[in-house]
Amino acid sequence: MRRAPLVLASKSASRRAMLDAAGIAYRAVPANIDERAVEREWSGGEGDHVVAGLSAAKALAVEPPESEAFVLGSDSLVVVEGRRFDKPGSREEAAEHLRFFSGKTLELHAGAALVQGGAVCWHHHDMAKLIVRDLSDGLIARYLEAEWPEVANCVGVFRIEAMGVHLFERIEGSHFTILGMPLLPVLAALRRFGVIEA
Known part of the structure; x- marks a missing residue:
């Protein structure tokens, strides 16, 4: 029996990398x-x-x-002390975000949804908590010198798989959620709907 194809509605390199590493066949079409x-x-x-x-x-x-076909949409969002943060629009704004995050708990929310035939048939949300170190202005400057502009496309101004790991004292939650998509629930849903083999 032919399996329904999967479309990833994203241009995110980390989400593509997760699906690639898991051996999932898909076509990426940015929303x-x-x-x-x-x-x-x-x-x-x-x-x-x-x-x-x-x-x-x-x-x-x-x-x-x-x-x-099933279309997979995914997004992530950072909340610190009740304030939501988007991707930084400039290096100066990235530095402002990092100064605000210093010494606080960063909540990273990641969601995913599957759509077929124009209707949402599944969705899931997960949250990870990342406890940020005290970040001096010097550390922030050195960090952005090394990581900008790559982190311009990252909510939270970090890539956990790169230098961003140095920003945190402790992390609670799924590594996949931190990368931007709750992968294990996504895989379970793809098996449930017959997109991948159970």
Whole structure:
């Protein structure tokens, strides 16, 4: 029996790398949505609701090449002391974010949604907590010298698989969630819907 194809509604290198490493066949088609506009729709919501809405919006925005295809949308969001943070718009803004994160707990929310036939058939949310070290201005400057502009596309201004690991004292939660997608629940859903072999 032919399995339904999978489309990843993302241009994220880390999400593609996760699926590649897991041996999942898919086609990547970046979603063309105004993420900030979607976030504004959920402005009063908690982090889990926002990432659920963004993940579903991304998946719904992609027209799959085959009608039976499943579209996987995923998104992540950082919350520190109740304040939500987007990707930094400049190196100066990245430094401001890091100064605010210093000595605090960073909540990283990651969501995923599967869409088939224009309807959401599955969604999931997970959260990891990352306890940030006390970051001096000198450390922030050295860090951004090494990691900018790569971290410009990273919510939280870090790549955990690179120099970003030096920003934290302790991490609680799934490594995959920190990379930007709750991979184990995604794989379970793909098995459940017959996209990959059980």
